[in-house]
Amino acid sequence: MTPTRIRECLALLHWSQRELAKILNYGEGTVRGWCRGIQPIPEDAAAWLEMMAQHAEANPPPKRQYVALTT
Numbered sequence: 001m002t003p004t005r006i007r008e009c010l011a012l013l014h015w016s017q018r019e020l021a022k023i024l025n026y027g028e029g030t031v032r033g034w035c036r037g038i039q040p041i042p043e044d045a046a047a048w049l050e051m052m053a054q055h056a057e058a059n060p061p062p063k064r065q066y067v068a069l070t071t
Contacts, residue, residue, distance in 0.1 A: 009053035
């Protein structure tokens with residue numbers, strides 16, 4: 001997984017690098033390293049992140065509907 005794809009996945013999920021670090025139980029510096037391409041993301045973490053991003057893309061949250069109020 002490329003650093004660009006990691007950032008794309010985080011954007012799709014509305015997660016920060018800090019949140020991903022907490023979820024995966026990694027240090028924030030490690031996740032920053034993945035996002036900068038300094039170190040590779042482990043294959044299992046990359047596969048899980050890709051799966052979560054694909055799910056989020058295929059199943060977006062419902063859009064809020066606004067109802068005009070009449071007085």
